[in-house]
Amino acid sequence: MSAYTHQDPRLHGIKTKIRVVPNFPKSGIMFQDITTLLLDPKAFKDTIDLFVERYKGKNISVVAGIEARGFIFGPPIALAIGAKFVPLRKPKKLPGKVISQEYILEYGRDCLEMHVGAVETGDRAIVVDDLIATGGTLCAAMDLLERVGAEVVECACVIELPELKGRERLNGKPLYVLVEYFEI
Amino acid sequence: MQSSSSRLLLCSSKPNSLFGSAVTPTLPSSLRFPPLSLTIPNSTSSSIRLRSLRSSVTEMASQDQDPRIARISSAIRVIPDFPKPGIMFQDITTLLLDTKAFKDTIDLFVERYRDQNISVVAGVEARGFIFGPPIALAIGAKFVPMRKPKKLPGEVISEEYSLEYGTDKIEMHVGAVQPGERALVIDDLIATGGTLCAAIKLLERVEVTVVECACVIELPELKGRERLGDRSLFVLVEAEGA
Numbered sequence: 001m002s003a004y005t006h007q008d009p010r011l012h013g014i015k016t017k018i019r020v021v022p023n024f025p026k027s028g029i030m031f032q033d034i035t036t037l038l039l040d041p042k043a044f045k046d047t048i049d050l051f052v053e054r055y056k057g058k059n060i061s062v063v064a065g066i067e068a069r070g071f072i073f074g075p076p077i078a079l080a081i082g083a084k085f086v087p088l089r090k091p092k093k094l095p096g097k098v099i100s101q102e103y104i105l106e107y108g109r110d111c112l113e114m115h116v117g118a119v120e121t122g123d124r125a126i127v128v129d130d131l132i133a134t135g136g137t138l139c140a141a142m143d144l145l146e147r148v149g150a151e152v153v154e155c156a157c158v159i160e161l162p163e164l165k166g167r168e169r170l171n172g173k174p175l176y177v178l179v180e181y182f183e184i
Numbered sequence: 185m186q187s188s189s190s191r192l193l194l195c196s197s198k199p200n201s202l203f204g205s206a207v208t209p210t211l212p213s214s215l216r217f218p219p220l221s222l223t224i225p226n227s228t229s230s231s232i233r234l235r236s237l238r239s240s241v242t243e244m245a246s247q248d249q250d251p252r253i254a255r256i257s258s259a260i261r262v263i264p265d266f267p268k269p270g271i272m273f274q275d276i277t278t279l280l281l282d283t284k285a286f287k288d289t290i291d292l293f294v295e296r297y298r299d300q301n302i303s304v305v306a307g308v309e310a311r312g313f314i315f316g317p318p319i320a321l322a323i324g325a326k327f328v329p330m331r332k333p334k335k336l337p338g339e340v341i342s343e344e345y346s347l348e349y350g351t352d353k354i355e356m357h358v359g360a361v362q363p364g365e366r367a368l369v370i371d372d373l374i375a376t377g378g379t380l381c382a383a384i385k386l387l388e389r390v391e392v393t394v395v396e397c398a399c400v401i402e403l404p405e406l407k408g409r410e411r412l413g414d415r416s417l418f419v420l421v422e423a424e425g426a
Contacts, residue, residue, distance in 0.1 A: 021337040031337045035357055038317070038327040045321055071313035072329070075280070076321055079287055085280040087314070095263040095273045115277055 010046035015179045017043045018159065032159050032181055034069060034130045048073070050178055051156055052080040055126060060153060062125035064088050066112070066141055069130035073158065077128060086118045086125075088141050099147065103140035112140040114148075121149030131159040132175065135166030142173060252288035257421045259285040260401065274401050274423055276311060276372045290315070292420060293398055294322040297368060302395060304367035306330050308354070308383055311372035315400065319370065328360045330369075330383050341389065345382035354382045363391035373401040374417065377408030384415060 017037040024031040038044050055077065064086045065074025071087060078085035091100065091111045098113040119125065127141045132155070142152045152173055160166065160177040167175050259279040266273040280286050297319065306328045307316025313329060320327040333342065333353045340355040361367065369383045374397070384394045394415060402408065402419040409417050 019338070024337040025334070033337050035329060035336065035338075035360065038320075038329070039360060041320070041324050041326060044317075044327065048321060068310045068313055068331075068335075071310055072317050072327070075286075075314050076318045078280075078283075079290065079318055082283050084283060085286065085314070087277060087280070089310075092267075093310075094277065095266040095275050096261070096277075118277065118281060 008050065010043075010050065011178060013040075013043045014047055014050075014158075018179070018181075020181075030181075030183060032131055032161075034072075034158060037158070038072065047158060047178065048076045048080065051077045051128075051176075054156075054176060055154075056081045058124075058153070060124050060126055062086055062119055062123045062145070062150060064114070064119075064125055064127045064141060064145060066127070066129040066137055067093070070128050073130060074128040077126075077156075084118070084123075086114065088112050088114050088127075088144065099144060101140040101143045101147075103136045105136065106134075110137075112137065112144060114144045119145060119148050119150045123150040124153050125150045126153055127155045129155075129157050131161070132157045132166040132177065133161050133164045135164075135169030138166065139169055139171070142170070250292065252285075252292060253420060255282070255285045256289050256292075256400075260421065260423075262423070272424065274373055274403075276314075276400060279400070280314065289400060289420065290318045290322065293319050293370075293418075296398075296418065297396075298323045300395060301366055302368055303365045304328055304361050304387075304392065306356070306361075306367055306369045306383060306387060308369070308371040308379055309335070312370045315372060316370040319368070319398075325368075326360070328356060328367075330354050330356050330386065341386060343382040343386045343389075345378045347378065352379075354379065354386065356386045361387065361390055361392050365392045366395050367392050368395060369397045371397075371399050373403070374399045374408040374419065375403050375406045377406075377411035380408065381411055384412070 014037065017040050019033040019036040021031040021033050060081055060083050063074045063078035063083045065071050067087060067089045075085045091113055094113050094115050097116040099116060100111050100113045102109050102111050125145050127138055129138060132138055138155050145152050154174040154176055155170060157177045160180045162180050163183060256279065259282045261275040261278040263273040263275050302323055302325050305316045305320035305325045307313050309329060309331045317327045333355055336355050336357050339358040341358055342353050342355045344351050344353050367387050369380060371380060374380055380397050387394050396416040396418050397412060398418045400420050402422050404422050
């Protein structure tokens, strides 16, 4: 589901603030740069508000944010809805005892970690990142949360690249995004 | 040297708020502050400096203290020997699990900066990304991420800085800030001040005024405050680093 299909008037301002940088990090990739969105206080606030309006009052106890751009959007949402913020990080960054989830990349593997004890059985969680592409990282994030007995209510991203079919990879878990980007 | 991690509690004092009783952190039991006995090394008792949280709390009782600070301080977890032996790592992730303490942390910064005409909040990757944006949103400023090399996709300016062994680099997007803007630099913690200095230099190179650096935690023994020179530093909590 995408907010864009319902044409909330704030979405146009958000979409136009996202900068596309061609050939980053490598040739052929059209990189969706959200840093320009963060330079517009109104558009950044609208972005957060759209998520907060969706999740407030839904008994969400955990907002999990994926390093590093999920750290920008997750905490303001968590603060506004009264949920804990749980950072999901690359290996060896979290100092305490962690659980890890490996996931496949185009070439090779990567790993996502979460602190033991941060999330408890019965917690209702959303996973936040700036963008969903293939969905690999979001899947790993959901696995981590479900392994400790949390319920993943939804994944929330600012941007979706529908052509990369990340939504299907989420195995039926709901996905909510504000804008879609098509390479055409 | 292992020392029990003690914290001095600081912050802007409000005239009528005296330090109250220590607040029990509402953490899951698995994440509670480890008992002090775990940090005592096997050496002669005379060389061990035991300072319980309670006594350090008493020391500060005579100072005016914003009542929110105690809970913020006790919500921060110390992990010994991370990332390497001898380092007492200040883990703010447990603070983020305490919804009231996290909100209070942000509120303390927002109250300080909301009327200061700040147009830029620069946050240092990655934990500065957690505290910076909520402050920026509340005071109506832009948020500018300062990142490790090769993460920012557009044209960047870089500043190199020294580490204990070798150097590192911090980057900012060209055009993110304009000359004459007033900025804050945010990170979770200031240790030696190397990273913060580099961040300040990046902003000053493009003629931005750095009004203040703001961190949740300071490790005073590492003298980061001196490395910042005459630039202003504001922190909520002080801790022993090693």
